Amino acid sequence: MAKKAISKSSIQKGYMDYLLEEGKKPDSVRIFTMFLKISDEDFYKHFGSLKTIEKSIWEGYYSQTMKVVMKDPDFEEMDAREKHLSFLYTFLEVIKPDRSYVLFRLENKKPHELPQELKQTQKIITQSDIDWAKTFEFLPGKAQDATQTAYKKVLWSHTIATLFFWVKDDSANGADTDVFIEKSTRTAFDIGELPALDSIIDLSKFFLQKMGFSKATA
Numbered sequence: 702m703a704k705k706a707i708s709k710s711s712i713q714k715g716y717m718d719y720l721l722e723e724g725k726k727p728d729s730v731r732i733f734t735m736f737l738k739i740s741d742e743d744f745y746k747h748f749g750s751l752k753t754i755e756k757s758i759w760e761g762y763y764s765q766t767m768k769v770v771m772k773d774p775d776f777e778e779m780d781a782r783e784k785h786l787s788f789l790y791t792f793l794e795v796i797k798p799d800r801s802y803v804l805f806r807l808e809n810k811k812p813h814e815l816p817q818e819l820k821q822t823q824k825i826i827t828q829s830d831i832d833w834a835k836t837f838e839f840l841p842g843k844a845q846d847a848t849q850t851a852y853k854k855v856l857w858s859h860t861i862a863t864l865f866f867w868v869k870d871d872s873a874n875g876a877d878t879d880v881f882i883e884k885s886t887r888t889a890f891d892i893g894e895l896p897a898l899d900s901i902i903d904l905s906k907f908f909l910q911k912m913g914f915s916k917a918t919a
Contacts, residue, residue: 707743709757716754717802727751755806756818758799763822766792782890785856789863789882793875796864807868815861823857859889 715737719727727733730751734744748754769791770776776787796803806816863882870878 707739707746709747712737712739712744712747713754713758713761716751717758717799720805721801752818755816756821758802759819759822762792762796765795769795782886785859785890786882786886789860789886792860793863793867793878803864804868807865811865819861823854855889859885 716727716733719733719736727736730741730744733751734741737744748757766788770784770787773787776784779787806819810816862885863878866881867875867878870881872878
């Protein structure tokens with residue numbers, strides 16, 4: 702009988718299973734391969750170390766999200782804000798099947814305590830040719846390029862903020878996350894515009910309400 706091929710995705714899935722079942726990362730490649738019942742050689746065909754597995758998982762979420770939104774026939778007709786909303790909602794749909802893993806990795810962390818492998822996903826957005834990163838057309842060409850790169854980082858940070866909100870959201874069907882996405886996206890795209898202050902105040906009220914500091918209606 703031919704030996705069953707070991708795929709990259711099966712190792713990623715096995716790694717998530719290990720974390721959730723054992724409650725910790727494997728101490729060595731050998732311990733992990735014994736858990737999966739595969740050889741070390743099979744492992745090293747796809748990964749150079751254990752830490753590169755998690756990096757590949759998070760990069761895969763982002764890359765899959767980009768593929769899905771770019772295939773949407775209506776995507777090119779959307780304005781910048783709608784494109785970013787589409788990206789965020791798609792991103793959450795992509796990671797939803799692995800919610801238990803995401804919760805395990807992030808539930809007790811704060812945004813400034815991001816795992817290194819998640820920090821590294823910033824390059825997927827900053828180096829991508831996304832056309833919904835805001836440009837400030839009143840600036841000269843090189844300055845426009847610089848501000849667009851900086852704005853891509855803002856959008857990446859916004860994605861991380863959305864991820865952390867989703868992790869902590871215990872509302873039915875993630876309803877609070879939907880509200881957060883709409884309000885925070887409006888704020889992100891109002892930067893440099895006259896409505897920015899109203900957007901920031903609206904978002905702040907929502908945050909205060911959800912954190913129990915205010916009874917104001919969001």
